[in-house]
Structure formats: structure tokens, C-alpha cells
Amino acid sequence: MVTSRRPSTDSSKQMEDGESGSAASTPEQESKEESDSDEAPQPADGSDTSPATRQPVLVVHGDREHLVRPGEEFGSDLGILEVPTDVEPGATLETHLGTEFRVRRLRGPDQFHHFTRTGAPMVPRDVGLIIGETGIGVGDRVLDAGTGTGVLAASMANAGATVVTYERDPEFADVARENMAMGGLEDAVDVRTGNLLEELDALEAEAPFDVVTLDTGDAPELVERVPAVLVEGGFVAVYSPFVETAKAATKAAREAGLSDIFVRETIQREMQFDDRGSRPSTAPVGHTGYLLFARLV
Numbered sequence: 001m002v003t004s005r006r007p008s009t010d011s012s013k014q015m016e017d018g019e020s021g022s023a024a025s026t027p028e029q030e031s032k033e034e035s036d037s038d039e040a041p042q043p044a045d046g047s048d049t050s051p052a053t054r055q056p057v058l059v060v061h062g063d064r065e066h067l068v069r070p071g072e073e074f075g076s077d078l079g080i081l082e083v084p085t086d087v088e089p090g091a092t093l094e095t096h097l098g099t100e101f102r103v104r105r106l107r108g109p110d111q112f113h114h115f116t117r118t119g120a121p122m123v124p125r126d127v128g129l130i131i132g133e134t135g136i137g138v139g140d141r142v143l144d145a146g147t148g149t150g151v152l153a154a155s156m157a158n159a160g161a162t163v164v165t166y167e168r169d170p171e172f173a174d175v176a177r178e179n180m181a182m183g184g185l186e187d188a189v190d191v192r193t194g195n196l197l198e199e200l201d202a203l204e205a206e207a208p209f210d211v212v213t214l215d216t217g218d219a220p221e222l223v224e225r226v227p228a229v230l231v232e233g234g235f236v237a238v239y240s241p242f243v244e245t246a247k248a249a250t251k252a253a254r255e256a257g258l259s260d261i262f263v264r265e266t267i268q269r270e271m272q273f274d275d276r277g278s279r280p281s282t283a284p285v286g287h288t289g290y291l292l293f294a295r296l297v
């Protein structure tokens with residue numbers, strides 16, 4: 001479990017089409033040539049507790065960043081680092097060659113970077129819009145589908161909500177559970193294996209939810225039935241990579257009697273500052289998707 005710094009967070013949704021899943025991968029696997037050790041992690045302190053059961057932390061030295069588990073030993077050109085089983089964020093660890101690493105816990109952007117990827121994860125600007133437009137926060141109960149990598153579900157949990165999220169692909173659901181454990185979010189995010197379309201009737205017993213978030217190709221069909229599980233004043237947010245799905249979801253929201261319906265596309269420009277002057281990056285402005293919001297009023 002070793003990695004370098006993060007690639008652009010805008011790459012994921014642009015490289016993959018909506019819910020199309022690929023073989024599970026992490027950005028660190030994509031940049032594995034930068035890793036220094038492929039060896040399986042070994043308990044450094046003789047502990048017989050499996051490192052896989054303990055929540056990982058980041059160890060950081062300059063622009064080097066590695067995801068490690070308590071009890072793990074990893075090697076690099078900077079030396080061998082033994083990670084104590086009781087390692088705490090804020091601590092400083094030293095390799096056998098005397099290089100210091102600072103220990104950090106994973107925050108949201110670290111989760112985005114380090115989670116094992118299955119379904120294309122939502123990028124920060126789209127997550128931010130969902131949280132901002134729906135007001136997701138402490139005490140909210142959110143119903144989410146599909147889980148995919150779990151980035152949106154984790155982000156909403158980071159904001160203080162508890163999340164019930166459905167993933168129809170059992171292998172993706174398992175990966176998402178591991179991702180939630182990596183983020184220390186297993187109590188806040190309930191990853192359930194199943195097709196939300198088939199679960200909605202049963203879910204009425206657990207309703208109402210404050211917000212429903214949908215990132216699935218069948219979102220229009222789901223939107224039709226959202227009022228049955230949504231609290232009065234609650235929101236539904238739908239992410240669609242294609243305008244056709246956004247249009248169909250809008251029609252479904254109208255027919256379902258939802259109010260305050262609008263669709264947004266998020267476009268983000270990165271600024272460049274150098275000796276010649278300042279301007280937005282000339283890199284292409286990437287489309288990620290359309291976000292529909294509607295409210296039960």
C-alpha cells in the first residue's frame with residue numbers, strides 16, 4: 001500500500017462514462033512506477049493482528065506521500081519505515097536512514113485519491129455542488145445510488161450525514177465497503193448490495209430520507225418514485241453524464257410533482273500564474289456531467 005502524490009481529481013468522470021465500471025484500480029496503481037516497494041506489508045512490531053483490519057494513515061515527506069497501515073513496514077529509497085500499530089496522526093516517524101515522515105489522517109481529497117476505483121467517482125466540484133445545493137449536513141439521512149467507488153457517499157458522510165447507499169454489483173459493493181473502512185466511515189455509510197429500483201418499496205419502511213442522491217443510468221425511473229421516500233422539504237440530486245438522461249430525469253421530476261427543479265453543468269477553470277502573466281489554464285475545460293436538483297414541497 002504505497003503511493004505518490006495525487007493526479008488531477010478531474011480525470012475520473014471524464015475518462016469513464018458515467019456508471020461504466022472498470023477493473024478496480026487506484027491512482028497509486030496507475031502511477032506504480034513511482035513506488036519503491038511492491039512487497040507485501042509486514043507487521044513491524046511482531047503483532048499478529050492483521051494490518052488489513054486497521055485503518056490506514058498517510059505518511060508524508062515533502063512531495064512524497066504513502067498510504068500505510070498501522071503495523072506495516074515499507075521500504076523506499078528513503079529507507080525502511082516501520083509504522084507502529086498505535087500510530088497517531090500528527091506523529092513523526094523516521095526511516096532507518098533517518099528520513100522523517102509526518103503522519104496524517106485521510107481527509108476527503110485523500111479518500112478521492114486513494115479509494116480503490118470501480119464506478120467512475122464523482123469529482124470534487126460536482127460533490128461540492130450537491131452538498132451546497134441540498135444543504136447536506138450533520139443529522140441528515142441520505143439515500144444514495146449507485147455507490148460505485150463511494151466517493152459521493154463518503155463525502156456526504158464527511159459532511160456529517162449518515163448514508164444508506166445501494167450498489168447493484170456485488171464486487172463493487174465489497175470494494176466500496178473496504179473504501180469506507182479505509183476512510184473510517186463504516187459506521188456512517190451503510191453500503192448495501194442491491195438494485196435500488198427493486199429495493200424502493202421496502203425502503204419506505206425506513207423513510208423518510210432528507211436527501212436522495214442518484215448517480216445511475218436508470219435515475220429517471222428512480223426519480224418518479226422518490227417522493228415516497230423523501231421528507232417534505234427534502235431534495236433529490238441526480239448526476240447524469242449525458243444531457244438525454246438529465247432531460248429524462250427532469251421530465252420524471254415534473255411528473256412526480258417535485259418542485260424547484262433545475263439542472264446545472266459545472267465548469268471549472270484552473271488559474272495559471274507565471275512570470276509572463278496570469279490567465280486560466282489552456283488545458284481543455286472538461287465536461288463531467290449535468291446535475292439535476294428538485295425538491296419535495
Ligand SMILES: C[S@@+](CC[C@H](N)C(=O)[O-])C[C@H]1O[C@@H](n2cnc3c(N)ncnc32)[C@H](O)[C@@H]1O
Pocket residue numbers: 018019020021118119120121122145146147148149150151152153166167168169172194195196197215216217218
Ligand atoms: C458512476 S458510478 C457511481 C459513482 C459514485 N457516485 C462515486 O462518487 O463514487 C455508478 C454505479 O451505480 C451502479 N448502479 C447503476 N444502477 C444502479 C441501481 N439501479 N441500483 C444500484 N446501483 C446501481 C453501477 O453498478 C455503478 O457502480
